[in-house]
Amino acid sequence: SQTIHQWPATLVQPVGSPLSLECTVEGTSNPNLYWYRQAAGRGLQLLFYSVGIGQISSEVPQNLSASRPQDRQFILSSKKLLLSDSGFYLCAWKTGDHTGELFFGEGSRLTVL
């Protein structure tokens, strides 16, 4: 069966510090991978998605970046965090066909102080 994990689950970082969130998927190959951010009481904002290794599409201009160094690994990074980067970050995957449901990781709650 397929599983998705992301870490860390919780982190508190000072403004201007770097960020790295990791996500891995097991039990499937060539998944579509997604990073979302959810502000408190709000909907999901798509940040990045990837249809293959090294293929990253950015949906929102910001100080975040994403990389996909391996087929089932997706990394969200920042060189310098802003206060506005605080939120709940969710990694998700789906099969490579066009439609079908997304499966989410456990989420990472980031607080920037």
Add this chain to the structure above:
Amino acid sequence: GQNIDQPTEMTATEGAIVQINCTYQTSGFNGLFWYQQHAGEAPTFLSYNVLDGLEEKGRFSSFLSRSKGYSYLLLKELQMKDSASYLCAAWDSNYQLIWGAGTKLIIKP
């Protein structure tokens, strides 16, 4: 522009039935999802509708009308554990997933 509308918050009583509505305006349509999200947790998949009609899964049912751009999630025999946010999302013709802001459902004893 593309948009999904759903009520911000609803309140219902334990044991009762509640219907959460969702209207969508997308450039094309390739299916609609409902997800459940408990506070502080990730969303979990509830249902997927691509054709008109009602899909039933135990206490939860989801309905779709493509001509009206409308869907609803029906929850029966409400339990306290159903207190959560319910997210509506739709695939557009470019296979971009458009999300609603979610409906927070509060269940009272």
